[in-house]
Amino acid sequence: MVKRIWVVLCVLTLLITGGGFYQTPIAQAYTAEQDILLQSWRIVDQSYIDDSFNHQNWWFIRQNLLQKPLSSREETYTAISEMLSLLKDPYTRLLPPEQYRSLKVNTSGELSGVGLQINLEPNSGELEVVAPLAGSPAEAAGIQAHDRILAINDNKTTNLTLDEAAMLMRGRVGTSVSLTIRSAESEDSRVVNIVRDRISLNPVTTYIAHTKEDLAIGYLRLSQFSANASAEIAHALVKMQQQGAKGYILDLRNNPGGLLQAGIEIARLWLDDGTIVYTVNRQGSFDSFDANHTAITDAPLVVLVNEGSASASEILAGALQDNHRAVLVGEKTFGKGLIQSLFELPDGSGLAVTVAKYETPAHKDINKLGIVPNQIVAQEPIMLNQVGTEADQQYQKALELFNDTALVAEAT
Missing domain, CATH: 2.30.42.10 (PDZ domain)
Known part of the structure; x- marks a missing residue:
């Protein structure tokens, strides 16, 4: 019995003192370039929607990247971009400092x-x-x-x-x-x-248009879902109501999106109740954003979309279509059903990382599929100064709908 206790103590002593059986790892010092690379790797590791990382061994990729000699910031950016390219996701990308600052300015609204x-x-x-x-x-x-x-x-x-x-x-x-x-x-x-x-930066253009029967229609063109977009839309709606608008055209054509929250807030200006969008995270868990009884108007609404309407534009268009609040006119939308978050790196660059996907209120996954309008109207390319003119066939169709009681009733 004494011998057995002695053997156990010897084994414990060897484990504790590192006598050939165990050695405490020495913390490795990384260069500044490796630190930026590793932080990028960790952000994706913790946040990316696909926890299989496009069926890649993410830890093995990390180890391989650390073997690369990184002697400049440009080489570090190249290594990060190569790492992200393995995900085969064009929306998860590195934003050098200039691009990152520009994106933040564009979405901040000022x-x-x-x-x-x-x-x-x-x-x-x-x-x-x-x-x-x-x-x-x-x-x-x-x-x-x-x-x-x-x-x-x-x-x-x-x-x-x-x-x-x-x-x-x-x-x-x-x-x-x-x-x-x-x-x-x-x-x-x-x-x-x-x-x-x-x-x-006001992303909203507005004016009062008139149908052939002289019905006053409020026209709103939204160029981007920036932080101030909802407030600008709300202000415009109140003003156009005072000017006698009896219906509205919301133009989301060539709007690439922007802030998810801005899309939700704008939907609440038109929808009094109902689901606006579902989000699905990497665990497959659903969350939803709903209307909160703060709609400004219940007047008929036509939404213009085309292949340049993406992301938050599709969230808003899908919410209004699935809740039968608006008639969509134009061409099938872009088909971007993924949500990105921005992460800032220590040198002022940033990562845009896909963290979730979304579904419309009718649980339609529109990624790579887009949203099909209620009224499909093809449109030859026109200049910006031709929007809202006779050359703008989609706009002209929208005006016509306000004279067709049955079609506008689809939205109400």
Whole structure:
């Protein structure tokens, strides 16, 4: 008995002291580049909707990536992109710092800058002013549509991308930026010093249209589901009600989506009750978002969609269609039924990761399938300034529906 106790104690001593049987692992020090790579790996490991990771051994991928010599941030980004490509999911992607900042600005609904919409003129390649935003510092400084921006501070714009030019004009409220401007009517240039301010990006365009029978119809075009989209839609609805609107056209064509919550909030402006959308996580568990009896109007509604209507546009269109609140007109939507979350990395870059999928209130999974409108109307490509004109056949069909009591009744 004494011998047996002695043997057990010897074994325990060997295990504790590491006498050939057990060795405590030494913590490995990682480089800054490896830390960013590993953080990206962990985010996907904990959040990605498919816990089989497209049938990949995710731990084995991590170990292989750590064997790569990473001597620059560019090499790290390449390694992260290669890792994400194994998922075969185009929506789970790396966003370098510039792209990540731009995406956050676009979805926030506001920024601090000068308030200019810009474009590269297709013939000359010059940086052109599309329009100053109403009430912006650029408008107050007298900058007009079609003016050319030759330089931003000391940076000539000839070799700048749109994103690079936009980033140079943005900045903290109260700081100044110098723009060298040449007007469209003159070859002379002038320097304009502008103090940056808070700029609200309104994603909503509205006006009152009339049917052939002179019925007042409120038209709302939503370009993106940004953080302020719901408030802007609500404001527009109240204003157009006061102007006598008897029905509405909601134009979601070429709207790529944006914030899921914005889509839900806008649906609640039209739906008094009912389910708006179901979400399904990686465990297969369902959650739902419902209307909350806060609808602003119950007037007839026609929604315009096309192949450029995606993501949150499809959530909103699907909610209104399945609840028989609206008649959808146009062409089949894009078919993006996946939800992404944004994760910021230590260097200011970010990851967009698919964390869930969604289903319409009728439990339709529209990913890669899209939503089919109630009224299919083909449309040849038109310019932005042709939207709402005779050339816009989908818009004209929407107006016609308000004269057809039976069809509009589908929505009510």
